[in-house]
Amino acid sequence: MKTLYVINGAMGVGKTAVSRALQHLLPDCAFVDGDACWDIAPFRVTEVRKKLVFSNAAYLLNAYLACEEVQNCVFCWVMQRREIAETLLRKLSLEGVRLVRVTLTARGETLRARIEGDIAAGRRTADVLSRALAYLPLFEEETGAVKVPTDGRTVNELARAIADMGGGNAAEGAANDET
Numbered sequence: 210m211k212t213l214y215v216i217n218g219a220m221g222v223g224k225t226a227v228s229r230a231l232q233h234l235l236p237d238c239a240f241v242d243g244d245a246c247w248d249i250a251p252f253r254v255t256e257v258r259k260k261l262v263f264s265n266a267a268y269l270l271n272a273y274l275a276c277e278e279v280q281n282c283v284f285c286w287v288m289q290r291r292e293i294a295e296t297l298l299r300k301l302s303l304e305g306v307r308l309v310r311v312t313l314t315a316r317g318e319t320l321r322a323r324i325e326g327d328i329a330a331g332r333r334t335a336d337v338l339s340r341a342l343a344y345l346p347l348f349e350e351e352t353g354a355v356k357v358p359t360d361g362r363t364v365n366e367l368a369r370a371i372a373d374m375g376g377g378n379a380a381e382g383a384a385n386d387e388t
Contacts, residue, residue, distance in 0.1 A: 210376075212280070213306050214282070215285075215310045217285070221337065224285040232283050234369065235375075236280055241283070243284065247261070247265070263300060266284065274306055290352075310352075312355070312356050313357055317342060355374065
């Protein structure tokens, strides 16, 4: 049975790092980052662009799920409201697919430290910090996903825990073990 892992959480919580580590743990695993499905400059949230990102993500995920050589698929994105994930999931062909939905969480001070480090390293712009902190409480609400705290855990520990949720079909060997 194929498994689709949907990884959710605030900006800076570790979605991409954990998803990449998970991809390297699982056999025959594809990875789709929701941000890549919406990579238009300048970044603006409009109804046309929202429709486009759902279409792009659904197309990629359905293609991977239909491929006989793909057994696992990991998708990550900021989905601060349950209806965002539900809208995407309605567009997917999930017959015979095990669905694992995870929301990565972190305390405010942990998230602040991570994002400030990213800003200092030039990986994020300063405006991300206030948006991420404002979104954080939204992920504490019911999202239809298992909440996984990231505080004090390494990327590899988190990826292994999520792989176990999908039936423990992780390959031997792991991605790097960073926080």
